[in-house]
Amino acid sequence: MNVWYREGGHQQTCRHLRQRTLRISILNLMDEDDPIDEISRIEARLEELAEISERCRKIILISKMAIASGVALLLVMMLGLFGSNQIAAIGSIAVVLGGIVSLGSNVSTLRQTMAAMSAAEVLRSDLISRIDLRVVGDRTMKRI
Numbered sequence: 001m002n003v004w005y006r007e008g009g010h011q012q013t014c015r016h017l018r019q020r021t022l023r024i025s026i027l028n029l030m031d032e033d034d035p036i037d038e039i040s041r042i043e044a045r046l047e048e049l050a051e052i053s054e055r056c057r058k059i060i061l062i063s064k065m066a067i068a069s070g071v072a073l074l075l076v077m078m079l080g081l082f083g084s085n086q087i088a089a090i091g092s093i094a095v096v097l098g099g100i101v102s103l104g105s106n107v108s109t110l111r112q113t114m115a116a117m118s119a120a121e122v123l124r125s126d127l128i129s130r131i132d133l134r135v136v137g138d139r140t141m142k143r144i
Helices: 014-028 035-079 086-130
Strands: 004-007 010-013
Touching: 035 086
Parallel strands: none
Antiparallel strands: 004 010
């Protein structure tokens, strides 16, 4: 379900607002703090986004199974193998529609999460490249 908001003369869906919020939250990590602290916060956010994407993948799998089972039940009923039960037919149609809605919602959330992860990884690598790293020399240790 798309809910419309009017902001600055532009109409945006909730999905676009969530995506913009993810970008803003990543950009807010880049303040004038120590780059190492910023990198740590970005890595924590990356872990959080990884958990979200894993949860989305699980729900996508469950949604696909729901769609398949609803279609299978409907086909079995149409072929007359299970009998003609109107409540089961309506239930199977509801399961298929619910699976489709859940699948679509979680696929878009997964895409947004992956985009946010990519942006955070780019930001992290940029911060790492800005750090003045020292090269550790190849010294041989002498035993006493």
